[in-house]
Amino acid sequence: YFNRHFKEPCSCVSDSMTEDAAVFGGQKNMIDGLENAKAIYKPDMIAVSTTCMAEVIGDDLNAFINNTKKAGNIPQEYPVPYAHTPSFVGSHTTGWDNMEEGILRYFTLNNMEGKKVGSNGKINIVPGFETYLGNYRVIKRMLGEMDVDYTMLSDPSEVFDTPADGEFRMYSGGTTMDEVKDAPNGITTLLLQPSQLEKTKKFVENTWNHDIPKLNIPMGVEWTDEFLMKVSEVTGKPIPASLELERGRCMDLVSDSHAWLHGKKFAIYGDPDFVMGVVKILLEVGAEPTHILAHNGNKRWAKSIEKLLASSPFGVNGKVYAGNDLWHMRSLCFTDKPDFLIGNSYGKYIQRDTRHKGEEFEVPLIRLGFPIFDRHHMHRATTLGYEGMMSVVTQLTNAVLEQLDKETIGMGTTDYNFDLVR
Structure with missing residues (x-):
């Protein structure tokens, strides 16, 4: 889907469960898959999601990932956030919300000590399942013109729009892990597509203690006005x-x-x-x-x-x-x-x-x-x-x-x- 829509490569790997995994579970495939993916593609982290078979048989992702680390196939400190995203529940936006919440939970749930709302002076922006790359750029441009510091959670705009200059960029741009870890220190979190981010909203409110403003998607003149005025209100920065x-x-x-x-x-x-x-x-x-x-x-x-x-x-x-x-x-x-x-x-x-x-x-x-x-x-x-x-x-x-x-x-x-x- 992404390859056809963006006309760009969308890098992902599959643990390719076979018949025995359908009966006994996919742990062996997970162990080998995590080790191989880390060795071949050299990512700083690997995010794991599920599809039909793994959910039907009830695979325990957390246990599989921990067992992979115990076996020494990947280091104990290596980050592997995960989410259960069964294909037969909800829609693509449900899975996206689950994965967004899973990543935020992985990096922040057990690291809230010392976190203080507003201490980093930034606002967090959660675009949701956003497939118009220009939208990431226009939000960043408007915030830049307002001189507002922000963290995008998340930002695939460079990954799906890399230049053809002879260099392959698998991990171009984006939001860093350190930025995610620092996100609870933000002033607030703005959800640009609130109806599809219910799980993320609940986590941010209950764990980060952020008071999430009620906003509509900033489309049209009036709702863009409301978005910019809310940004101005929470940051104290005037609209230029x-x-x-x-x-x-x-x-x-x-x-x-x-x-x-x-x-x-x-x-x-x-x-x-x-x-x-x-x-x-x-x-x-x-x-x-x-x-x-x-x-x-x-x-x-x-x-x-x-x-x-x-x-x-x-x-x-x-x-x-x-x-x-x-x-x-x-x-x-x-x-x-x-x-x-x-x-x-x-x-x-x-x-x-x-x-x-x-x-x-x-x-x-x-x-x-x-x-x-x-x-x-x-x-x-x-x-x-x-x-x-x-x-x-x-x-x-x-x-x-x-x-x-x-x-x-x-x-x-x-x-x-x-x-x-x-």
């Missing part, structure tokens, strides 16, 4: 003029383009926080989110979306579907046709199926979210902050104009509105 100018450019872009988006009906699907952010952007430009679906959304998320829809006259006709899949979205596109569909690459099959009924029934797909396999370099884009708002509105507006050109290209039939200037 450069960000105010950027906000002004964003508002100028919206005023230029909102007429083309006003009243257009959009169906949206994807991960819960991202979908909520897209809905927020649509409401801010006067578009109408009609079908909002997240297969891994829960009832609490659905209520949050419904509250957001009720806050705007453009959201009164929106309907929320938590726990439904793309087959359900396909049916909605036939029975209550939107003007556009927003989501990942899998939506192209809905576009194909609706078009098969007739061109007038086609629902064009606007590719936003994860995964995007059939277009290149979209993972470098930005959806967060004012920069992300400008990027998303540009993509939406140009999709509307492209569709308008397509509908008015008929020579002598529909080209009366085939205008050069839009």
Whole structure:
């Protein structure tokens, strides 16, 4: 998945459990695998997660790792954080949350002595399952302009965007182990995608004693405002003029383009926080989110979306579907046709199926979210902050104009509105 989405190598190893391991457990494979991975790839740490078979037979990761160290295959002090991430529980965001919490727990749970909230003067940023590399950079840029010290938990932006200069960088950039160990000393921890980080949130609140502010994903103008104001509040650093100018450019872009988006009906699907952010952007430009679906959304998320829809006259006709899949979205596109569909690459099959009924029934797909396999370099884009708002509105507006050109290209039939200037 990651290789296809990022068009970059995603390095991981498997202990490759065989038939005997399915019966007797995978400890032998784990012992050999940890030793080999350390010797061949020379990482500073190895993080271990599970899949179906290991969870079905109930493998004890903690015991396996300790036995590997007792056997001398890896040093006692060598860090091996782990998490149980069964494929049949939750979704990819559940597994990510489990692994995030597992790493934070491993490095900090038994090392809280001497830790004091706020003593390092930093804030912690947890992006969540974030696959837009531009989002890491825009958050870091905005915090840099505010002169705010921070720790990203975590930051794969350099790993999935390494340069082609003849040098292979398996461990480019990222967050260091020392930074993770120091994170409990932060002023606070900000969760950028809170609905997918419940386990991490609980650990940070209960173990680090951080008072986590209630924030929405910083998408759209208002929620970016709230994010920056909260950062300013907890750090005492003012919002600089450069960000105010950027906000002004964003508002100028919206005023230029909102007429083309006003009243257009959009169906949206994807991960819960991202979908909520897209809905927020649509409401801010006067578009109408009609079908909002997240297969891994829960009832609490659905209520949050419904509250957001009720806050705007453009959201009164929106309907929320938590726990439904793309087959359900396909049916909605036939029975209550939107003007556009927003989501990942899998939506192209809905576009194909609706078009098969007739061109007038086609629902064009606007590719936003994860995964995007059939277009290149979209993972470098930005959806967060004012920069992300400008990027998303540009993509939406140009999709509307492209569709308008397509509908008015008929020579002598529909080209009366085939205008050069839009």
